Amino acid sequence: MDLDLDASRVIVTAGAAGIGRAIVEGFLAAGARVATCDIDDAALATLPDGVFARRVDVADAGALTGFVADAAEAMGGLDCLVNNAGIAGPTARVEDVALDQWNATLAICLTSHFVASAAAVPLLRSSENPSIVNISSLAGRLGFALRSPYAAAKWGVVGLTKSLAIELGGDSIRVNAVLPGIVSGDRQRRVLEARAQARGASFAEIEAEAFSHSAIREYVTPQQIANQVLYLASPLGRTISGQAISVCGGTDRLG
Numbered sequence: 001m002d003l004d005l006d007a008s009r010v011i012v013t014a015g016a017a018g019i020g021r022a023i024v025e026g027f028l029a030a031g032a033r034v035a036t037c038d039i040d041d042a043a044l045a046t047l048p049d050g051v052f053a054r055r056v057d058v059a060d061a062g063a064l065t066g067f068v069a070d071a072a073e074a075m076g077g078l079d080c081l082v083n084n085a086g087i088a089g090p091t092a093r094v095e096d097v098a099l100d101q102w103n104a105t106l107a108i109c110l111t112s113h114f115v116a117s118a119a120a121v122p123l124l125r126s127s128e129n130p131s132i133v134n135i136s137s138l139a140g141r142l143g144f145a146l147r148s149p150y151a152a153a154k155w156g157v158v159g160l161t162k163s164l165a166i167e168l169g170g171d172s173i174r175v176n177a178v179l180p181g182i183v184s185g186d187r188q189r190r191v192l193e194a195r196a197q198a199r200g201a202s203f204a205e206i207e208a209e210a211f212s213h214s215a216i217r218e219y220v221t222p223q224q225i226a227n228q229v230l231y232l233a234s235p236l237g238r239t240i241s242g243q244a245i246s247v248c249g250g251t252d253r254l255g
C-alpha cells in the first residue's frame, strides 16, 4: 500500500519518546519531513538528523504557537499536525485531586491540542492534503475510575476533533482522533503501578483486570498507533474525518 507521504510536512507534538517517537519514525520512514517538540532534552538529542526538534513545554501556549510557525517555515509548509502530547495525570479519587493537578492535566492533554490546531489551521489551508490527527485515549470513550482529569481531557479531545472536522471540512482539512488502548512501554507500566497502589492490589492483578475487558488480550504497540495515524494523514484517508478510531484490541471497559 503506497501511503504517498514522501512530500508531506508533519508536526508531531511530544515526539521524542513513546508513541510520539513511533509516529515521528513512521513518517520519516514514509519519506516525510518531520518536526517535533518535547521537554526531554536527552530524548530530543537522540532524534535522527533532519528532524526539526525544539525544547517546548506544550503547556506554554506562546512557545507552542511559535514552534508551529517556525517548524512550518523550516519545512516549507505544513500538511499534517499530530497532537500527541498527553500526560497520565493523577491516579486518585476525585475528592483527592488538587485543582492544580486537574488544570495541569487539561493543559497538556487538551488545551495544547487547541493551541497547536489554532496555529496550524491557517498553514494547513495551503496544503493539498491537509489533516489533523489528535491522540485521545480509550479513556476518551469510556469512563475511567481514579483517572477523572485524564478521561475528561480525552473526551474533550474527541469533542474538539468532531467540532473542527465540521468547521474545517469546507477547507478540505480532515480532523480525526486515534484512541489508543493499553500500549506497551514505560508510561503504561507507571499507570498500572499507580493503579495497583491506589487499589491495594498487585501489578499482576491490575494488569490481568485491564486485559479481562479486551477481546485481543495483548498490549498495543506504539508502532500500531503510528500506522493508524499515518493512514489517516495519507491521501488514502481522504474521505475520513470527524472519526474517533480506537486501536485497543477491542477493549470495552477500563478498570
Ligand code: NAD
Pocket (backbone or CB within 6 Å): 013, 014, 015, 016, 017, 018, 019, 020, 037, 038, 039, 040, 043, 056, 057, 058, 059, 084, 085, 086, 087, 088, 108, 135, 136, 137, 138, 179, 180, 181, 182, 183, 184, 185, 187, 188
Ligand atoms: P509518554 O509518557 O511516554 O510521553 C511521551 C513524550 O511526551 C515524552 O517524550 C515526554 O517527554 C513528552 N512530554 C510530556 N510532557 C510534555 C510537555 N508538557 N511538553 C512537551 N512534551 C511533553 O506518553 P505516551 O505513552 O507516548 O503517550 C502519548 C499519547 O498517547 C498521550 O496523549 C497519551 O495520553 C496517549 N495514550 C497513551 C496510552 C499508553 O498506554 N501509553 C494509552 C492511551 C493514550
